[in-house]
Amino acid sequence: MTPPTPSAATPLEVIDESVEKSPSPSTPKGNESRSPGRLAWKRFRRDRTGVISAYIVIFFFVIAIAAPLIAKLYGKDPYTTYASQRPELLNAFSYPAGPNGGMSSEFWFGIEPQLGRDVFTFLLYAIRTSLGIAVAATILTTVVGVVIGVTAGYLGGRTDYLVGRIIDIVLSFPSTLFFIAFMPVIYGIFVAADDDVPTWLRATAMIILMAAFGWASIARLLRGQVLGLREREFVEAAKVTGASPMRIVFKELLPNLATPIIIQSTLMLPAFVTAEAGLAFLGVGMIDPTPDWGVMIQRGAQFYTEDLTFMLFPGLSMVIFVLAFNLLGDSVRDALDPKSKR
Amino acid sequence: MSNAKPLLNVSGLTKHFPVKGGFPIRRTVGAVQAVDGLDFQVGEGESLGLVGESGCGKSTTGRLITRLLEPTGGKIEYRGQDITHAGRAQLAPIRSEIQMIFQDPYASLNPRQTVGKIVSGPMEINDINPAGGREARVRELLEIVGLNPEHFNRFPHEFSGGQRQRIGVARALALNPKLIVADEPVSALDVSIQAQVVNLLQKVQQELGIAFVFIAHDLAIVRHFSQRVAVMYLGKIMEIADRDDLYNNPRHPYTRALLSAVPEVTVDDIPRERIRLQGDVPSPINPPSGCRFRTRCWKATDKCASEAPPLVEVEGNKPGHLTACHYPETADSVPAPRLSKDPQAAA
Ligand SMILES: Nc1ncnc2c1ncn2[C@@H]1O[C@H](COP(=O)(O)OP(=O)(O)OP(=O)(O)O)[C@@H](O)[C@H]1O
Ligand code: SF4
Ligand SMILES: [Mg+2]
Numbered sequence: 001m002t003p004p005t006p007s008a009a010t011p012l013e014v015i016d017e018s019v020e021k022s023p024s025p026s027t028p029k030g031n032e033s034r035s036p037g038r039l040a041w042k043r044f045r046r047d048r049t050g051v052i053s054a055y056i057v058i059f060f061f062v063i064a065i066a067a068p069l070i071a072k073l074y075g076k077d078p079y080t081t082y083a084s085q086r087p088e089l090l091n092a093f094s095y096p097a098g099p100n101g102g103m104s105s106e107f108w109f110g111i112e113p114q115l116g117r118d119v120f121t122f123l124l125y126a127i128r129t130s131l132g133i134a135v136a137a138t139i140l141t142t143v144v145g146v147v148i149g150v151t152a153g154y155l156g157g158r159t160d161y162l163v164g165r166i167i168d169i170v171l172s173f174p175s176t177l178f179f180i181a182f183m184p185v186i187y188g189i190f191v192a193a194d195d196d197v198p199t200w201l202r203a204t205a206m207i208i209l210m211a212a213f214g215w216a217s218i219a220r221l222l223r224g225q226v227l228g229l230r231e232r233e234f235v236e237a238a239k240v241t242g243a244s245p246m247r248i249v250f251k252e253l254l255p256n257l258a259t260p261i262i263i264q265s266t267l268m269l270p271a272f273v274t275a276e277a278g279l280a281f282l283g284v285g286m287i288d289p290t291p292d293w294g295v296m297i298q299r300g301a302q303f304y305t306e307d308l309t310f311m312l313f314p315g316l317s318m319v320i321f322v323l324a325f326n327l328l329g330d331s332v333r334d335a336l337d338p339k340s341k342r
Numbered sequence: 343m344s345n346a347k348p349l350l351n352v353s354g355l356t357k358h359f360p361v362k363g364g365f366p367i368r369r370t371v372g373a374v375q376a377v378d379g380l381d382f383q384v385g386e387g388e389s390l391g392l393v394g395e396s397g398c399g400k401s402t403t404g405r406l407i408t409r410l411l412e413p414t415g416g417k418i419e420y421r422g423q424d425i426t427h428a429g430r431a432q433l434a435p436i437r438s439e440i441q442m443i444f445q446d447p448y449a450s451l452n453p454r455q456t457v458g459k460i461v462s463g464p465m466e467i468n469d470i471n472p473a474g475g476r477e478a479r480v481r482e483l484l485e486i487v488g489l490n491p492e493h494f495n496r497f498p499h500e501f502s503g504g505q506r507q508r509i510g511v512a513r514a515l516a517l518n519p520k521l522i523v524a525d526e527p528v529s530a531l532d533v534s535i536q537a538q539v540v541n542l543l544q545k546v547q548q549e550l551g552i553a554f555v556f557i558a559h560d561l562a563i564v565r566h567f568s569q570r571v572a573v574m575y576l577g578k579i580m581e582i583a584d585r586d587d588l589y590n591n592p593r594h595p596y597t598r599a600l601l602s603a604v605p606e607v608t609v610d611d612i613p614r615e616r617i618r619l620q621g622d623v624p625s626p627i628n629p630p631s632g633c634r635f636r637t638r639c640w641k642a643t644d645k646c647a648s649e650a651p652p653l654v655e656v657e658g659n660k661p662g663h664l665t666a667c668h669y670p671e672t673a674d675s676v677p678a679p680r681l682s683k684d685p686q687a688a689a
Contacts, residue, residue, distance in 0.1 A: 034496075034497065034500060035456075035497055036453060036454060036497060036499070232449050232450075233444040233445070233446055233449040233450035234449065234450050234451055234452040236405075236410050236442070236444070236450075237442065237444060237450055237451075237510075237513065238452075238463065238467075239410055240408050240410065240437070240440075240441060240442045241437060241438075241441070241463065241464035241467050241468065241513075241517065242430070242433065242434055242437035242438070242464075242467050242468055243463075243467050244430070244467075247467065251455075251463075252452055255452070255454035255455070256452070256453065256454055258454075
């Protein structure tokens with residue numbers, strides 16, 4: 001559940017190869033400015049892998065956002081058990097009657113074994129749920145990590161020491177075990193023993209718990225960066241002119257932290273996607289009938305010897321997404337921080 | 343020294359950095375006596391040079407004056423107002439009058455801000471709206487420091503070191519300051535560019551009548567720039583005098599040693615002999631008793647070890663020329679080089 005521990009400090013210098021070659025900006029090439037962001041964008045666009053990965057990732061997000069619309073056009077939903085009205089869809093052993101998991105022009109990705117739900121819409125909504133949870137967890141984790149890390153680094157002293165120890169503890173925590181053991185306990189606190197746990201509670205609990213374990217690594221990284229940055233002379237220059245601590249944090253420090261923050265969150269998101277699926281698979285995250293990547297894979301695992309197709313769609317789509325996102329993360333890092341290129 | 347009230351009056355200024363150590367509970371085990379009892383004044387429009395070897399506390403002094411650091415002791419008065427422990431709110435009206443130029447032109451500009459933002463930042467913070475708008479003022483400032491005013495929307499990485507330092511100067515000028523603390527503003531630059539930047543600062547000082555505390559580690563640069571020069575060693579002022587007094591009649595052995603390293607200076611018309619100081623600068627955590635220079639002074643006696651020489655107008659000094667030495671140099675005193683002659687300098 002803990003996202004990968006970040007690579008060491010990310011440099012904040014802006015690298016512009018063309019400037020290094022000709023260090024005389026007094027010969028202006030027009031007046032357009034080459035902002036650090038624009039330089040990174042230029043580097044990114046030259047990276048074929050990164051661009052292709054970006055398209056794949058965007059495709060997944062579009063699907064997730066447009067899932068209800070697509071389902072409407074397609075004319076099915078992920079909850080209806082189509083086989084109960086049309087028992088001919090499933091064979092005697094409750095497996096899809098048609099070949100390839102029942103794939104047809106009507107059921108594009110086939111039919112679910114036993115219940116006979118539509119795999120295509122189920123997958124659409126599964127992506128929607130899983131990405132939604134992962135994105136929310138990423139945003140929450142990043143915000144918490146940035147706030148705590150920047151505060152600790154900027155204030156220093158006792159606060160920093162205390163936060164540092166808490167980070168150590170959180171990072172050494174066996175978070176996966178904790179999840180498996182305590183998710184039921186948490187549900188128990190809010191829901192009576194024999195009531196169903198509402199989906200929103202499952203989602204919220206998971207997002208909060210993932211953030212609770214995830215913030216530490218980004219906070220530690222940012223704390224270190226801020227410790228280095230606040231000694232920089234440009235921060236002193238701002239202080240000499242009377243800048244408030246707020247202004248120093250938001251105008252002087254945060255813009256220089258954008259690179260590590262972006263890099264960290266792009267690494268974090270795919271980690272959360274797999275973590276969320278893993279929890280669902282283990283039965284402590286989302287559960288059937290909520291469409292979810294992990295739920296689908298878990299159900300697929302029950303039938304894969306007889307009906308591989310049902311396992312294939314969620315499995316492959318998830319592998320493609322996580323791979324593309326990780327490649328994208330690498331490209332983003334290379335573009336923002338060209339020195340780290342191996 | 344001017345007869346009028348000085349712009350800046352520093353007395354007994356002290357800064358000790360606590361040294362933490364110990365495990366598992368960190369506690370203060372000592373103090374770096376970075377600055378230990380400085381007294382000096384800077385008059386309106388005057389330039390004071392602050393010279394000394396690395397680690398003697400020059401930057402600390404500069405940061406104390408600009409109140410980036412909290413003094414441990416002593417007093418800083420600006421225009422008669424005590425700002426020694428003034429907080430951010432109390433300093434606000436003075437902030438615009440005391441500015442700073444930093445040593446490292448690569449670290450002193452925020453890489454994520456355009457030149458325009460960097461230079462207009464001080465105006466934004468202090469809510470100053472010059473006639474014609476901030477952008478016009480930025481262009482004007484860039485023009486003053488010799489940069490193309492059309493470059494205001496460029497980023498620092500698009501400029502060379504010398505140009506960046508000019509941007510730093512423009513930022514310092516943005517608020518029309520009365521006093522600028524320049525902390526080794528050229529020591530990070532190529533020798534060929536140093537003169538240009540010094541000339542710019544000189545122009546600024548003369549045309550705009552800004553007082554300077556100009557920090558440098560040798561006496562060569564300060565010579566062209568400062569009316570008064572203070573020589574520091576291990577957190578204390580060894581000698582302070584008007585420029586010509588100091589260069590022509592150095593009374594402190596340390597000043598003499600520093601001067602002997604300046605190429606174009608001939609002390610008392612005696613052919614220059616380079617004085618090579620023996621040993622290293624002692625640690626400011628545990629400075630020598632008595633005179634701090636005694637471990638490297640060729641004239642040190644028991645008195646130097648037991649009694650700290652006061653910074654006073656010793657006999658033979660012009661008014662305003664203060665020296666902290668029990669046995670001040672005189673024109674005919676035999677300098678140390680006889681003992682530790684630098685063979686290269688003689689050749
Ligand atoms: N924040 C700090 N904490 C602890 N010690 C410090 C701190 N800042 C400076 N010092 C110590 O104070 C002494 C004086 O440092 P300072 O930077 O003022 O020297 P300097 O004369 O500017 O030297 P340089 O020519 O190298 O810039 C040094 O021994 C330094 O190690
Ligand atoms: S007081 Fe003594 S040790 Fe110090 S400079 Fe003078 S002669 Fe040398
Ligand atoms: Mg310094």
